[in-house]
Amino acid sequence: MTIASLLEPVTGQPGPARLAHAGEWMQGRTLYGGASALLAYTMAVRAFPGLPPLRAGQIAFVAPVGEEFELDAEIVRQGRNVTQVRSEIRSGGKVALTAFWLFGEGREPNALHPAAPPENWPGAPEDNDVVSHSFAPSFIQNNFDLRYGQAKGVDHGATVRRWARLTEAHDLDPVSRLVLMGDVMPPGAMRAMQRVGPISSINWSFNVLDPESRSRDGWYLAENASQHADLGYSSERLRMWDADGRQVLDGIQCVAVFG
Structure with missing residues (x-):
């Protein structure tokens, strides 16, 4: 399964979706966490085009995500700079993954503190x-x-x-x-x-x-x-x-x- 085919069922419209060849992204009996998180993120940005860049995400892996599921997304709050979106993956009518996304416009920085480089750089x-x-x-x-x-x-x-x-x-x-x-x-x-x-x-x-x-x-x-x-x-x-x-x-x- 290519990445494009992984995301193809995500139309931005709420409702059922099915992954062909989901086995290529499985980790045990569920989709690999990054893949299921990407489905939820893609649902959010396709449901609401024109969002600012993503700044943070909070994801709960509630239950296994397999080939068949339902997707949904809603804007929780939209301010001048920050938009907060919730998206969910449901399986069998129950929540399998719930995600909260924080999108924010860039601003002129008032605080500058670059992250430190990693210790013991491996080359x-x-x-x-x-x-x-x-x-x-x-x-x-x-x-x-x-x-x-x-x-x-x-x-x-x-x-x-x-x-x-x-x-x-x-x-x-x-x-x-x-x-x-x-x-x-x-x-x-x-x-x-x-x-x-x-x-x-x-x-x-x-x-x-x-x-x-x-x-x-x-x-x-x-x-x-x-x-x-x-x-x-x-x-x-x-x-x-x-x-x-x-x-x-x-x-x-x-x-x-x-x-």
Whole structure:
């Protein structure tokens, strides 16, 4: 399934939609979180053309999203500079994903504080080894190139960092690409687990730092880091940088840790 065919059923009109070959974007029994988030984001921007650039998103992964679902979107509030939109994916008549999007016009800055470059910069993506996809979920094997973004043989704690890019030549706008790629890494809690068990994202909240990001050759450095894990849940920080070390996305996530 191409990215275009993934988004083709999203017309901007509320109602049912069906994905052909959804299996290529599946993660277990649900669509990969970035893909389902992109469906909800695309629904919002196609339902309401002319929105300002996206500045932030809050997404709740409520239930599995499969081949057949319903889409809906509404403007919650539209001000002079900021428009807030809610979009939902429903499955079997029940909410499977709900998203709250904050769109905002740019203004003359009164505060300037660039994000810090990443610690322990791994070097350019082409200077790092390719990550094998043999044990990765199907959505990774079908849609992403991965390269290592951390030194091997070093204890990185509960942090997973990789260079990632989409394998398909696509015409996604910069924000859609960030939404699709922003949840690509497994939770950092994976490296703190005492025994093998499933993990599942429950939500994802992020800020878009550069809505016009166009990283060299499509590579982005993606990082998931567990800030605290206990009692079956992990609080994760998700960040992305472009190929020149500029941070483009900053987010947090709650992850369920089973087993």
